[in-house]
Amino acid sequence: MRNLYLLGLLAVAAQSALAQAPATAAGSLAPLTVDKIMREPAQWVGTAPANIYWAEDGRRIYFSWNPTKDRRDSLYQVAPTGPAVPRKVSQREQRELPASTGAYDDAYTRKVYEREGDIYLLDLKTQKIRRVTNTTERESTPDFARQGKLVSYVRAQNLYTWNPATGETVQRTDFRKGSKPASPTPTDKAERYLRAQQLTLFEVVRLRDQDRQAQERQQKALARLQPKAIYLGLQTVANLQLSPDGRYVTYTLRQEPTAAKVALVPSYVTASGFTEDISSRTKVGAPQTAEELGIYDVARDTTFVLGYKELKGLDELPAYRKEYQLPAKAPLPADSAKAAASKAKKPTPELRRVQPFGPYWSADGQQAFLVMRTTDNKDRWIVGLDPATQKIKLLDRQHDDAWVNGPGIGYAAGSVGWLPDNRRVWFQSEETGYSHLYTVDVTTGQKKALTSGKFEIQSAQLSRDRKTWYLTANATHPGERHFYQLPLNGGALQQITTRPGAHEVAVSPDGRTLAVRYSYTNKPWELFVMANKPGAPMRQLTHSTTPEFEGYPWRDPEIITIKARDGADVYARLYRPANPVAQGPAVIFVHGAGYLQNAHKWWSQYSREYMFNNLLVEKGYTVLDIDYRGSAGYGRDVRTGIYRYMGGKDLSDHVDGAKLLAEKYGVSPQRIGIYGGSYGGFITLMAMFTQPEVFRAGAALRSVTDWAHYNHGYTDNILNEPYNDSLAYARSSPINYANGLKGALLMCHGMVDTNVHFQDIVRLSQRLIELKKENWELAVYPVEDHGFVEPSSWTDEYKRILKLFETNLRPVGDRGGAGQ
Known part of the structure; x- marks a missing residue:
């Protein structure tokens, strides 16, 4: 349940053997x-370590912790080898650290990230940081573009790129609020007549009009060097992305509902002494945000909105609606039935609304796919995308008469990506009743299950060398979570962790060591470290609980x-x-x-x-x-x-x-x-x-x-x-x-x-x-x-x-x- 979680306290750290007697x-x-x-x-009780991640050089593990019982957690670091002595990271040190999140290039040699509204580029070999932007406006969603040659980011709902080699910044889109200004050339017949008369009668008017047209032609010639002005009207834009060859910019167009009523929650005990209303949320059934995928073809200087009508099942009536269909009327006499049939028009099927995610480009930049979901969440499609023709090709459909969800699937795109051969797409599906890992060939349409069984793959990611899967699953018992490895093309699951309980694992940059957040039923979470080998011993790095x-x-x-x-x-x-x-x-x-x-x-x-x-x-x-x-x-x-x-x-x-x-x-x-x-x-x-x-x-x-x-x-x-x-x-x-x-x-x-x-x-x-x-x-x-x-x-x-x-x-x- 996404919003209905009862918020418990943060997990706390482990304790020595605890008896079961009262x-x-x-x-x-x-x-x-x-x-x-x-x-x-x-x-x-104590405060457990959380938000665990590795330093980019693999020499330190960072985590949030509060062993000193302060009002809030602080950032700590500990070395994976040697004595386990966690140390609080000073505010000055934190300002100099790369962000824990960001995007890597395909070779994992560089990382781009946002910090306090500016973009930075980190060289992972030298650990040198280069500042990309330094503005009062916020830049966000940094990524690599043109197969790592450029850094892309978003500022004020527009896409920009920066070239590390030349330092050149280029604005790639020009989205503007509102509607396109009306053309000065009249379209009404009467107005066109009057214009022609004025140009015929008055030379000064004719010459000035010729000057204006010449100036407009010059501006249009110059404008070809700039991105097309795209007017959004009442829509907003998000998820801007440049294709690897630079020809296309894809984006999500969002139309917010205008009639959605938001409930107000009164707050009575306030610093002001007055009752203050908190704007909370709409109620079920209220109008929802509509989304479409836009494509800006830079070479043709034109835009398209992707159509979805050919999606299999898009016109299918949800199964539950059949309960509410009116009973059939009494049959008509034969002649009357024929007459009625001849007059009747075939109803146009109602297409369900779709929400697009992506596109996701292959590493060689030659192919792309989308994840598409109906807004009622009863269907999820994975489709190949050809932006030149705006055509889509069905690769996989997941349908559920109830709703599509599950580990690695969720309510958005889910866990998806390309395999190194740039031919197969990977994803998770509940096709067998349990969420498992699959691949599909975008050329042949052949689908393959990489895992199977009456258990769930709860998370999946590829190793940095893209040869191995790192998986979390409950294969041994529904109440245990272990870390596994799997060969790229499938095979036997190799269980790495062995203690009963749950393991949350962060793999070191070189893939050799695991930082493990572990707990048992009566032992709160603690931070451990172990070699990335089956059954390797776990060494405890933190001790959080009080005597x-x-x-x-x-x-x-x-x-x-x-x-x-x-x-x-x-x-x-x-x-x-x-x-x-x-x-x-x-x-x-x-x-x-x-x-x-x-x-x-x-x-x-x-x-x-x-x-x-x-x-x-x-x-x-x-x-x-x-x-x-x-x-x-x-x-x-x-x-x-x-x-x-x-x-x-x-x-x-x-x-x-x-x-x-x-x-x-x-x-x-x-x-x-x-x-x-x-x-x-x-x-x-x-x-x-x-x-x-x-x-x-x-x-x-x-x-x-x-x-x-x-x-x-x-x-x-x-x-x-x-x-x-x-x-x-x-x-x-x-x-x-x-x-x-x-x-x-x-x-x-x-x-x-x-x-x-x-x-x-x-x-x-x-x-x-x-x-x-x-x-x-x-x-x-x-x-x-x-x-x-x-x-x-x-x-x-x-x-x-x-x-x-x-x-x-x-x-x-x-x-x-x-x-x-």
Whole structure:
């Protein structure tokens, strides 16, 4: 889920071996409290290293870190060899460092990058930096052009190039706002007559007109040396790119909607003392930005807009629309039917809107391809492009009746590129139900799968020598992420990392060494280094966690599978007390985002919730954390399992989990609670409203209550537009089921939430009032956005959640410490 992430705290660093026994069994260890675990993370947990990258010469590893418990992270560096002594990089040193991002030439001998609005060129052999621009205007998106001979960049929506050999700067485009000025030559018949009369009668007028025409011819001759003036009207331009031979400039034309209404979020606690409105976003179904691919043919001094009508499937009606088609009318008599048929006109099929990405040019500059997607995200095409003829050639089509997405695919171009032979294009696809790596020959159309299996390739890139693939995948277990190598043309995956957990890898410039950000379930992220060899030992470079944090034996929950009612295996984390009480209480935690994974073997981004789950177990609760349908890491069928019905399989997975707790783990079916934030809050509401016999108490945090009020980018993929698929919205929105509330419900929401607006919970509250429901409460947080920041807010919220469970899930007489 792109926008609905519940923002957790930054991951923190590793600790030495941690026992699974509860803290109360440790004798001298003090029990956990909400006050303790919700403190400022940097002060008592530690701050993990993040944003890891190599120096261009490979001698240092840079990363963000905060071991000194400052207000914000700082840049650190550490050598990959020798003693692991990280050092803070001074502000003066940072100003002299090349940017961590940028573009490389094909030989990886130079890098071009932007810093503070200017462009710089770095020679990777000499490490010398050359400044390309020094202006008050911002230059951005630097790249190499003309096969490395030029540096290109964008200034004020126009493309420029700079020649390192001569120092010459050339403006390649001349995009202008507004419309082209009207021609001075009249077009109206009456006006043409009057002009001809004036030129005939008056010599002075005729001579001046001849002078004007001569001057215009001279200006046009000079203008041939300048780029064509292209008037944008109400459009804007982006993604400017010069073809390798310099003949074409391609660009994206964007037309912003004029009628889109943006919701305002009032902020009440402000420095000014006045209520201030925050402009947030539109709602699902609002008009969206339209995009087209423009081509400027420099040699012909003319422009084109690429057409897409020949795309296969572009005129196909989305499958769900068939449910809303009107029933056929009664058949007409034979003669009348013939007459009607003769008069009827064949309807013109409605073409879906397309969003282009690219083009991507081969290294030899001879060929290009585009990635094209329908704006409803049900189709994604990879097509060859001939800019001379403005023709496209289909190379691959990915269609999904739900929506196209997945690792390496995403909602834009995805991970794509050319192989070194300049003949094959590589990309990722969920063709088999799992995202894997493919190539397609642009000449023959032959497609080949380089990887396969019931696992996902979660990231892919070519090595600098373009002989090897570097991949991250969950091939060993859905809850583990390892680093792999693969020969260029496919073959056996070679696993490099071996520890259970997750590995985020940055490869050194020479390809010999790996900087690894690693964590395990109960061991927060730390920075390691290892040789780029299978099974090589990992050496730890950072130590981030505090002695206080390390002093508690954080649990390593068991990963189990739940057999869902439709036969699917659903993964979950299970936390169990050391000495569970028969018919004891249980709580199910619901992760946010929908498309996110949490039943895995690495440190959770829901670290506060992980610690709270430890607290619940310490108090005798069994806790279950489910990767319900819609979660990431399990392939296409799980990803799209919520299509057109959120609160369907995703909710029934939790009901099936509750049943398993009662049948296998001795939990009382009358003492099960549920909680979660964002999408987790939505599921909690659906559980409390539609499954009141299963869940006795629930805490819904920053919850979507009505999907018709959420954003377009996320919701349209899953439920389509509300005016086209009203059934999907009706059955997926908790506000429609509020009458079913029986158990105790706590709702918490930030008042300046610009993601799930506070209006959502206000509307639901009014609905509960009108339904005369009394067993609910709403806690509001005046200074919090979607992801809470202030420790005081976290503490207040989770004390209320704990009190809710202690009050409603424990037997009378066993409810002590509810607010601790």
